[in-house]
Amino acid sequence: MVGWALALEAACGLWLVAGHGVGLRALAPFLCFFALIGLGGLRYLREVRKPFRLEIDAWGVRLHDAELSWAQIEQIGLEYPPGGSPEGGPGDDPVPEPRLVLWPAPAVELPRAADRAYGGRRYTLVDTADLDQPLSRLTDAIRRFGGSRMKRLPAGLMADRPSGTTRTAADADAPTGAIDAAGSGHPVRPGLPREFTATGGNATRFTVGLVAALTFTLLVVDYLRSGDAPVPGPFMALAPLAGLVSWGYTGRAYLHWTRPRRLLVGPEGLTAREAGGTGTVFDWPGIAAVTVATRPADEHPWPLVWAEPGRVFTRDRSYVHDGQEVYRVIRLDRLPGGAETVVPAVREWSTGRFGWLPEK
Known part of the structure; x- marks a missing residue:
């Protein structure tokens, strides 16, 4: 980008001066324009030459442009963006990979733009799809070193207790066990x-469907063999279709019965x-x-x-x-x-x- 911008600037300048006798004063706007492009390219090149780095250990989180100890981190976790097709059919967009997001402690800022949707308190660190390691290694590292700072629960989740206290990620460190009916919180x-x-009616539906399917099938077989319709014409005309529908219903009822x-x-x-x-x-x-x-x-x-x-x-x-x-x-x-x-x-x-x- 930088090379093309500078080359284009020089070529245009030489062409205008040599071929058309344009003075330098007239070229000033064009030279300023291409100079801005060149400066932007230099800035971009400087950022690209810094390889992205993400390290998570017992000390904290290290990035290519910042380092934060765990004391400077309020919360860290994954955010799954909505969108994509969960079914993943032909032509559908795949479900997006999550982003690694971080909430720094008060008065702590990162040298990058914060997410406006969160009032400038949250930062998106990286799209996990761009990482060279599986997502499981990232979550294991955050869970191991981040502890209760790992965002595991949705905001506003209320524990099933009469007191109505908010359940936070810190509850993950509490003793495991179901909360009793009295709401004391003891395991x-x-x-x-x-x-x-739910087994009610599955066997009956299968039996009814099988009887109907066999009945319509026998009617059709008897008509094809003898040439005489055993039932009035309009009903006989619908017998093949009714047989197909009945066999489909019977197959579905059988699956519901057995599973x-x-x-x-x-x-x-x-x-x-x-x-x-x-x-x-x-x-x-x-x-x-x-x-x-x-x-x-x-x-x-x-x-x-x-x-x-x-x-x-x-x-x-x-x-x-x-x-x-x-x-x-x-x-x-x-x-x-x-x-x-x-x-x-x-x-x-x-x-x-x-x-x-x-x-x-």
């Missing part, structure tokens, strides 16, 4: 794993499976918090899993809130007993991770 021993399986909707709450975490689908395991080490909220679209309660920074589950994320990925687990009103039965079991096994936050 209690979880009971037996709880399984909630019913299920939620298992136990020592490994939350294992959820929609009817006919495959299960997803949300293991406790990968869960920062569990809340229960209703979806604005259907007003039914869902358990929400707030993933630990850098943790990726086999299910696509549902949305992003306060820079953190959120996963809807399963609709509680479709499980036996509903929210009144399932939520106490989730609270018991969540070992201090259970909280409350209105879903936006």
